[in-house]
Amino acid sequence: MNEPPPEPDAPNLDVEITIDAQVHAPIHSSLITQAARAAAIQQGFHRGELGVRITDDETIKQINAKHLGHDYATDVISFGYSAEGSTIQGELVASVDTARARSSELGWSIDYELALYVVHGVLHITGLDDHNDKDRAEMRRCETEVMTSLGINDIVRFGVDTNEGDSE
Numbered sequence: 001m002n003e004p005p006p007e008p009d010a011p012n013l014d015v016e017i018t019i020d021a022q023v024h025a026p027i028h029s030s031l032i033t034q035a036a037r038a039a040a041i042q043q044g045f046h047r048g049e050l051g052v053r054i055t056d057d058e059t060i061k062q063i064n065a066k067h068l069g070h071d072y073a074t075d076v077i078s079f080g081y082s083a084e085g086s087t088i089q090g091e092l093v094a095s096v097d098t099a100r101a102r103s104s105e106l107g108w109s110i111d112y113e114l115a116l117y118v119v120h121g122v123l124h125i126t127g128l129d130d131h132n133d134k135d136r137a138e139m140r141r142c143e144t145e146v147m148t149s150l151g152i153n154d155i156v157r158f159g160v161d162t163n164e165g166d167s168e
Contacts, residue, residue: 092121
């Protein structure tokens with residue numbers, strides 16, 4: 001039996017998660033999915049497809065070098081393919097190693113740190129940037145709003161650009 005198509009205004013945002021074989025940490029896929037959807041929906045995108053790849057520092061370093069010309073590991077890299085109307089398509093790659101190190105440094109959950117990377121990456125895919133002070137402030141406001149909507153209120157203490165430290 002075929003399912004009926006979604007209502008025109010109903011969210012239809014698919015999130016596909018890939019966890020690389022070399023990742024040896026429990027990944028809470030439901031939180032990753034919720035984080036990706038919440039970030040996209042916050043920016044008005046209710047339809048489309050987002051790919052989330054969780055990998056290690058070595059792999060993200062290779063991706064960073066190949067696509068951005070940077071010879072270092074990073075927290076998240078985003079690839080936006082399309083963001084038109086209420087439909088979005090893109091992919092992001094997040095490093096569990098960086099999340100582990102950063103969460104240990106700050107003293108909060110690796111799950112929350114990884115969710116923050118996903119939120120940040122999806123916000124980039126939606127068109128937000130953080131290269132100047134004004135854009136960075138908007139990015140942080142949106143990150144905080146999305147994370148608190150997920151019940152992660154510690155974002156206020158442990159998020160990027162807080163007195164606790166800065167991951168960018």
